[in-house]
Amino acid sequence: MIKKNNIDIEFILVEPSHPGNIGACARAIKNMGFKKLALVNPRKKINEEAFHRAKGAKDILENAVIFDSFDLAINEKNLILATSARKRTIQWPTYFVDNISDEIKSQMKSEMIKTGIVFGREDNGLSNEELQKCHYHLIIPANEEYSSLNLSHALQIVAFEIRKIIFDDEINKIEVRDVVSNQENEKLLEHLMEVLKKIDFYDPKSSKQVKTRIDRLIKKSRLDKMEMGILRGFLSKIIDFEK
Amino acid sequence: MIKKNNIDIEFILVEPSHPGNIGACARAIKNMGFKKLALVNPRKKINEEAFHRAKGAKDILENAVIFDSFDLAINEKNLILATSARKRTIQWPTYFVDNISDEIKSQMKSEMIKTGIVFGREDNGLSNEELQKCHYHLIIPANEEYSSLNLSHALQIVAFEIRKIIFDDEINKIEVRDVVSNQENEKLLEHLMEVLKKIDFYDPKSSKQVKTRIDRLIKKSRLDKMEMGILRGFLSKIIDFEK
16 A cells, blocks of 8 residues: 555455455455455465465465454454445445445544454355444445355455545545444443343343344444543443442 | 346457456456456357356356457447556556546447447457557556456456446436447548558558557547548548549
8 A cells, every 4th residue: 555554454354265266355455555364264275276366466365364253353443344245134334335434434544443344255245243243334336136246356346446545635534533443342332231231121031132233333333432431431330339 | 237228338358368257257247237248269268167157147158249350349339448457658548447537428328339348368458459449448546566457357347337337327418429330430540541642641661650640539539420421521532533
């Protein structure tokens, strides 16, 4: 990312099946001026075919980070986008890939923000659970009658669109806040669930929906460190009071 | 191309080497809602690998048209765009693929216009001669240090951008003229060369540049049928006069 060296955007492939696809993704990443590739539990090892398809992007493959779980791959991220070619039944904040909001664009361009862009399995995409761990969903506009893109082609389009964002200096310099990491959000959610249970508001057996909705709310809020401090302090206070 | 059935856009691959790439191109074409694929002298036959990579776009492969020469592939076209990832030394009217002019966009959307979008060989692209037979060059913005995209990935980006054009009804309805076909332009060029030679203006041995420049001028002019009639009449008249 010439002149944009401190922008931190990682492409995360979840359980890819075909080493050839991984290689083609590496090439697309480098072609568009990016550097970082992460793999969550690849079903096959990076092999000769992967290097063959990567062509001049062998460095991207060599430096790819491999994670044992999706959670580990996204833990450090401040902004997580999940790519999908089709509309999901699940309601979640969603953008078309060529129509991302200016706020998210400036976050991607900030050195303070680690962005992860997540791609699902070739055969059946991302699970609902994985999708719900992401802040936003990105949809690639496609033929309704045949919307399933090849993995590396989907990545190519997303990387092409994000390249435009990174190199577009016209985007309003919306102030970028020090948005917390995903891990901190998860801790807040757990803390909140604990409190809700304690005050008998929430029964984990009967009401999984409640947790999902609160999770979504937290992610949508894009909390900064100050806000997180206030909320965590507030929750601790409730529990202290109940004792 | 749902509701856009009469828009005529064909993706033309010149001497592709890898059947797998052809299959991946077919899939990308269908994913983006297009239908037409043409191949100029493919170096290998469409085989099992091509069908495997095409996945749900086997119909696009089955209906692919195969031409023996580049000229035959573009003869009937009214608008021909050549794709390239890098800037050429050759000066030619050029657009970035995400910044095509409104005039060209409305031509693509017109039922009167047959558009051909040309992609070069995996190893060494299009020859200068082939490039000069196209009306415009399209550049895919890419990493300057590694700008060579995989064939099907380049096609994916171009198809994605053209899909936006086709489905964007905001584009000004600039009046679309009945632009002549490439064949008619070639005939005009030959006719003009013949006249120039006859009046001793042009020596084919010493001045290949002249022909190239006139060729470029003709293509840039985007002549309609009426204009073509006038020019051809004018040229015939000169020869009659010289007799």
